[in-house]
Amino acid sequence: MSKNVLRIKKAVHSFLKELRSDPHRLPYMGDKHYCPICKTGVNHFRTIDYHLIEPADRYQMVYPMFSFETMNMFAYSCPRCYSNDRDRLYALYIEQRLAGTPDGKKYNLLDIAPSLLSGYLRAMPQLNYRSADLYNPADDKVDITDMNIYEDGRFDIFICSHVLEHIKDDMKAMRELRRVLKPGGWGIAMVPITNAIEETYENDAITTDADRWKYFGQDDHVRMYSKKGFVGNLEKAGFKVDQLGVDHFGRDVFDRHGIHPRSILYIVS
Template sequence: MKTIFKFFLNLFPRPLLIRLSYVVRPLLAFFLRGNKYTDPIDEKSFRAFLPYGYGRQRSNVLSPSTLSLERHRLFWLYLKNETQFFSSNFKVLHFAPEQCFLKRFRNLKNLNYTTTDLLSPIADVKADICNLPFEDNSYDVIFCNHVLEHIPDDTKAMQELYRVMKPGGFGIFQIPQDLNRATTFEDDSITDKVERTKIFGQYDHVRVYGRDYFDKLRYIGFKVEEIDYTATLSDSEIDKYRLAKGEITPVVYKN
């Protein structure tokens, strides 16, 4: 199973994988139904989750029903339990919208919800994160998860995120992060896709973020909370929802 998934992840470009997943997902959910693990996004349970990863594959992490990963389920639990996202009236901007959230967020009557991305076939607005076509102080909530590691000029992208967020607004800007690194690592001289996957975790990533990521956001002007939401959960809940224990969620605010 791991070998098959790795083959398809590396064979097809991401936009095509997104389209194919709509066909494959119901079959996976049917064959893996059970009661050992639960996806909190749709509350469906399975005997196992699927493996995932472009380089080193992680076992038992991809939900068969929503195709959510650890970070998506953590994001959902935090939003549901710690914010007013599902009840208050918010104008929301969502970068590179994940399938597991897209329809659910669109169906929320309390949200004015816009999605954007340069390449995603399921986004509303095609836009460059470094040159956004939105007015200053436009959005109450901004989600930008696992996007910045793809952007060569992430400083400009962060400045644009800050510009379009309303004062008093908040956002969640998740990234793949090595908390053992004090500083972020970049090396543009590494161009081979196999080598980039080995070093950066994915062939189209341009850096590995370290702990200085949070300070970079602060330098842009954001107030940043480094939240380990798994610390509020029991070990059995972390296993049940297949979360990454100790993962930090960067929650940002604009004063």
């Protein structure tokens, strides 16, 4: 059999295998876009699930739906591994940042409230991976506002994504993140941010699920951050903050990986 025939047979076999494992994936198969986490080509990413945003409609959230940074409603999750757009953004950056790491060198990484990205990170040869969560299964059960089980400067890298908007004393949590970070280390710090407000909105009188959806964007959030407010708090906690957007990654790279041009990655050091 010629090499070409073999190649076609192999391609057909793997296509059928993919299809059998999840027939709903058929419309997504292709290679127009690419998921850096499961390392698979897709024709398009899935739009955001209805149930994730329906309460914003029910409770009439006061911020425009399309005022949020780093949220790609039209290309939200990967049809294969279910990673969302921000997971893909982190993967892109981490790959970029760790490229060229000398063989054998390992960085200690702390992943607070791990997401789907944890399997991907655990498999990276350049990382000693550790996850921490107060409520859900993780390597360590830790309160982010008091991480006394970790000594100062324990980690080279941390990821704290969509956690701080749940924490009443976010400044205390940020100072803890800074304490456990080694001098010269860096972290990914992300929260939901709307560009519709100048100052972060916090109000102790807002306690019901309905009001929290309306003013904080989710029933277990305790504030809505503005960009200025979020960056200001990180700086107060002693971090230098870099904002990496489409200018850093490139328009084509964002499009290829299903990341909205309004996305901003906050890197603290």
